[in-house]
Amino acid sequence: MIKQHSVIVGGTRGIGREIVKEFSNQGHIVSIVGRREPKAEDKKILNAHFWMLDLAEQTNIAATFQKIIHQNGKINNLIFSQRFRGESDPWGGELEVSLTATKNIIECVKENFNKSEGGAIVIISSIASEYVADEQPVSYHVGKAGLVQLGRYYAVLLGPKGIRVNVISPGTIIKEESKGFYQDNQELVDMYQSIVPLGRMGTSQDIAQLVSFLCSSKSSFITGQNIVVDGGLSLQWHESLARKLAQLSNIKVTR
Numbered sequence: 001m002i003k004q005h006s007v008i009v010g011g012t013r014g015i016g017r018e019i020v021k022e023f024s025n026q027g028h029i030v031s032i033v034g035r036r037e038p039k040a041e042d043k044k045i046l047n048a049h050f051w052m053l054d055l056a057e058q059t060n061i062a063a064t065f066q067k068i069i070h071q072n073g074k075i076n077n078l079i080f081s082q083r084f085r086g087e088s089d090p091w092g093g094e095l096e097v098s099l100t101a102t103k104n105i106i107e108c109v110k111e112n113f114n115k116s117e118g119g120a121i122v123i124i125s126s127i128a129s130e131y132v133a134d135e136q137p138v139s140y141h142v143g144k145a146g147l148v149q150l151g152r153y154y155a156v157l158l159g160p161k162g163i164r165v166n167v168i169s170p171g172t173i174i175k176e177e178s179k180g181f182y183q184d185n186q187e188l189v190d191m192y193q194s195i196v197p198l199g200r201m202g203t204s205q206d207i208a209q210l211v212s213f214l215c216s217s218k219s220s221f222i223t224g225q226n227i228v229v230d231g232g233l234s235l236q237w238h239e240s241l242a243r244k245l246a247q248l249s250n251i252k253v254t255r
């Protein structure tokens with residue numbers, strides 16, 4: 001059987017790194033795009049190939065993706081898990097790295113999907129595409145909202161080519177790099193357990209498994225969707241949540 005080729009943009013760290021491990025475990029050839037050197041241990045991930053590219057530099061995108069396709073073949077799955085982490089102006093940086101780079105990469109590779117098996121594109125956005133998270137800058141909100149509509153646009157445009165495009169909007173996710181922080185702040189984890197209907201925080205494995213489903217034939221009639229992954233947290237009326245939090249803080253609430 002011919003191996004699938006999955007490209008993970010932003011696959012060197014965090015959620016993207018978990019997606020890389022998921023596809024590697026499934027026997028895919030995995031092309032990983034990131035700005036910095038991967039961790040030494042990651043260079044041993046089976047069938048993983050790293051490409052260092054700063055997505056703020058749009059002019060280098062085409063050449064890098066030509067090399068990726070030349071080396072590893074036509075693409076089955078293309079995943080976007082990058083976010084702006086630079087020092088420069090967050091507005092320009094986020095729009096370049098999140099929105100413009102995603103659009104330019106899709107435009108660059110859309111004729112290079114494996115036609116016989118169909119293709120899948122999955123874009124990681126955020127719950128901040130819909131709600132205001134005041135610990136994140138305005139650029140993050142606008143970039144993430146733009147990705148949702150970008151996903152819908154390309155779902156319509158690329159559907160006739162057999163390419164499905166879906167978006168995932170996670171709430172707060174525990175990833176390898178943030179495990180220590182949450183272990184040191186157990187009261188925060190307890191708070192999430194109390195207010196999330198499914199009673200726990202999300203993990204990068206939760207997102208990787210959904211990505212895997214959205215890239216599989218099990219989701220062959222799903223395209224253009226934005227799937228929120230937050231254990232049901234955002235389904236609750238904000239005042240109800242405020243009451244739960246007040247109760248957790250022992251503030252007297254009369255119903």
Ligand SMILES: NC(=O)c1ccc[n+]([C@@H]2O[C@H](COP(=O)([O-])OP(=O)(O)OC[C@H]3O[C@@H](n4cnc5c(N)ncnc54)[C@H](OP(=O)(O)O)[C@@H]3O)[C@@H](O)[C@H]2O)c1
Nearest residue numbers: 010011012013014015034035036054055082083126172173
């Ligand atoms: N973590 C959460 O709780 C959470 C919640 C909701 C949504 N999300 C979304 O999920 C996605 C992944 O988040 P994360 O927390 O896993 O992020 P992360 O740990 O910061 O990883 C971001 C990835 O993007 C790459 N990247 C950043 N700037 C780049 C650039 N200029 N050029 C090329 N690559 C670049 C990084 O590579 P280098 O390290 O090599 O620069 C890294 O691989 C993001 O879209 C984020 O907004 C995350």
